[in-house]
Amino acid sequence: MLNRKIVMIIMFLTLSLSITYAGDAFSKVASTQPTLTQKGASKKWCPVCGMNLKMFYKTSHTSKLPNGADRQYCSIRCLVVDMQEYKIDLVDIKVVDVNSQKLIDANKAFYIIGSDVKGTMTKISKLAFATKDEAEKFAKEHGGEVSDFATAMKKAEESLKGDIAMVNMKKQKMMHPMGQKLFEKKCQPTINPMDFVEINALKSAIVDDKLCKPLKEKQLQAVALYLWDVKRTEDLDKIADKIEVAKAEKCPVCGMFVYKYPRWAAQIFYKEGTDEKYYSFDGVKDLMKFYFDHMKWGDYKMSKKENVSKILVTDYYSQKAIDGTKAYYVIGSDVLGPMGNELIPFEQESSAKTFLDDHNGKIIVSFDKIVEKEVYKLDE
Numbered sequence: 001m002l003n004r005k006i007v008m009i010i011m012f013l014t015l016s017l018s019i020t021y022a023g024d025a026f027s028k029v030a031s032t033q034p035t036l037t038q039k040g041a042s043k044k045w046c047p048v049c050g051m052n053l054k055m056f057y058k059t060s061h062t063s064k065l066p067n068g069a070d071r072q073y074c075s076i077r078c079l080v081v082d083m084q085e086y087k088i089d090l091v092d093i094k095v096v097d098v099n100s101q102k103l104i105d106a107n108k109a110f111y112i113i114g115s116d117v118k119g120t121m122t123k124i125s126k127l128a129f130a131t132k133d134e135a136e137k138f139a140k141e142h143g144g145e146v147s148d149f150a151t152a153m154k155k156a157e158e159s160l161k162g163d164i165a166m167v168n169m170k171k172q173k174m175m176h177p178m179g180q181k182l183f184e185k186k187c188q189p190t191i192n193p194m195d196f197v198e199i200n201a202l203k204s205a206i207v208d209d210k211l212c213k214p215l216k217e218k219q220l221q222a223v224a225l226y227l228w229d230v231k232r233t234e235d236l237d238k239i240a241d242k243i244e245v246a247k248a249e250k251c252p253v254c255g256m257f258v259y260k261y262p263r264w265a266a267q268i269f270y271k272e273g274t275d276e277k278y279y280s281f282d283g284v285k286d287l288m289k290f291y292f293d294h295m296k297w298g299d300y301k302m303s304k305k306e307n308v309s310k311i312l313v314t315d316y317y318s319q320k321a322i323d324g325t326k327a328y329y330v331i332g333s334d335v336l337g338p339m340g341n342e343l344i345p346f347e348q349e350s351s352a353k354t355f356l357d358d359h360n361g362k363i364i365v366s367f368d369k370i371v372e373k374e375v376y377k378l379d380e
Contacts, residue, residue, distance in 0.1 A: 026117050026142065030057035032101050037062045037070040038200075041208050045200035047071060048078035049121060049167075050224050052217050057096055059120040059127065062103060064092040067340070067379070075120035077163055080156045085256050093149070095128040098138065104128070110135035111152040115144030122163040126152045171225055179226025182219050187212035193232040194263045194319070197338050199224055236262050236319075243267055243312055243321045245280050252279050252297045253286035254339055261338045263319060266345075269310035276309055284313055284329065284343040285378055292372040311367075313345040316355060320347075325367045328352040331374070332362030341378040343370065 034057045036043045045052055051074035053060055061079045062072045065086050073079045076095075082088065093106040109128040112135050119125040125144070129135040135146045183191075188211050196202040203224045206212050212223060236242065243265040245258045258265055258280040266287040269278040281287040290297055291305070311324030322345065329343040330352050336342065344361075346352040352364045 028056050028058040028117075028120065030054045030101060034060075034101070035096075035103055037072050037103075039070065040204070042198070042200040042204035043072070045203050046074040046078050047198045047200045048073060048081050050199035050203055050221060050228070051075075051078075051121070052221070055217065056120050057101065058098050059125070060096045061106065062094045063088045075122065076126050076152055076156045077119075077121040077160065080153065080160055081164075085260075087255060090149075090153075095149075097130045098127050099134055100130060104130050106149045109149055111147045111149060112139050112142070112144040113147050113152060113155055115139065115142040117142055121167055122156065122159060123166065124155065124159060126156065128152075171229060175222045175225045176230055178219075179222035179224070180230070182215065182223050183212075183226055183231075186215065187223060191227060192235070193227040194235060197261065197336065199228045202228060239319045241320045243280075243314055249280045251282045251286050253281065253289050256282045256338060258282045263314060263316070264337045264342070266313045266324065267311070268308060269312070270307045271309050272307075278310075283337040283339055284324070284345055285337070285339060285341070285375060287311070287313070287324070288343065288370055288372070288375045292375070315347045315351075316344050317346065317351055322347040327367060329365050329367070329370065330356050330359070330361040330363075331365060331378070333359040335359050339379075343375070343378070 034054050036053060038047070044054065046056075053072055053074060056074040059075045060072060061076055062070065063079060063082065064070060065088065071082060073082065079093070090107065094103040095106040095109050096102070097104045097109070106128065109130065110132045112125075112127045112129070114124050115127065115138070117125040117127060127138070129138065132146065138144075139146060187206070191206070191211050193202055196205065203220060206215075206220060206223065215223060242262065245262070245265055247257070247259050249258050250256060251258055261282045264283040266281045266284050267278045268281075268287060268291060269276055279290065281290065291308075291311075312321045313324040313327055314320070315322045315327070324345065327345040327347060328349045328351075329345055331343055332341070333344060333355065335344060337344075344355065346355065349364065355361060356364055
């Protein structure tokens with residue numbers, strides 16, 4: 001009888017300790033209904049890395065792009081990555097308060113930097129709290145230093161290069177091989193990652209269009225990373241006569257890195273004396289804005305349209321570089337480019353007509369029929 005009582009006491013103490021540990025362990029997963037600010041089916045995932053926002057909700061940040069579009073990230077690291085491409089006003093940044101799990105003004109938040117909580121997409125965690133007292137209480141239990149948003153941003157910027165290298169190594173060793181096996185076993189081989197502007201849109205299509213057999217979140221992330229990082233690069237390398245864009249090139253109109261969007265790349269070449277130079281764009285829409293009024297977008301030496309020697313655009317179907325002045329453009333379709341509604345180019349008019357019918361396009365125009373005010377209407 002005594003032995004039985006001892007066993008019961010030990011079991012009770014063990015259970016109590018396990019419950020206490022489980023309660024004290026920190027989880028980044030949303031325990032309430034998460035606030036997702038992005039629009040559309042892809043709003044569940046970070047547009048930079050593809051991570052599930054509900055699973056990493058307590059490190060989530062939001063921003064607004066210059067065009068008013070909402071962006072939501074799994075971490076301050078992905079916010080910093082996005083800021084390299086977009087002109088994001090720091091005034092608009094919000095962060096999830098760890099305790100209330102509500103979005104608060106990041107500029108007024110108190111950050112704990114370097115606690116024992118594992119970082120999201122970074123080695124050093126950065127967690128936000130609405131009050132200093134709450135931040136200090138968390139630091140007593142989990143370590144770290146109380147700081148502000150500006151310091152957290154600076155730390156994220158300083159560690160970005162190392163964090164990217166760390167994440168890339170993990171992807172190459174674990175996620176890419178796993179993703180390839182799952183893709184070959186469970187997914188439709190016709191999935192084309194270049195059909196998507198961002199990785200969260202790819203993940204959304206895989207789920208909503210049932211492009212793969214049911215996948216758990218980690219499996220879905222592995223497949224998406226394999227398609228986005230590996231297969232997309234391999235497919236692009238196979239294309240002959242594509243538009244070549246260096247990694248450092250930014251669109252002079254919107255400031256985005258053009259190499260990230262090979263399906264939409266376009267270029268204007270112009271003569272400067274005996275030399276031929278060029279500008280690269282992340283879509284025909286921005287190219288045409290520049291073509292109609294290049295001085296609006298900076299102090300450029302292409303002083304006259306007569307100096308333009310060549311215009312290259314990317315044929316939507318073949319992905320090959322074609323003569324932009326001889327192409328056919330579909331306007332008003334349901335296919336969006338990096339900057340939203342686009343003029344979508346085709347080398348053959350028959351291909352443009354097929355796309356028009358398949359994607360609810362409104363009109364097909366030749367280069368000489370493109371009107372400046374109609375280009376700007378696409379932004380509406």
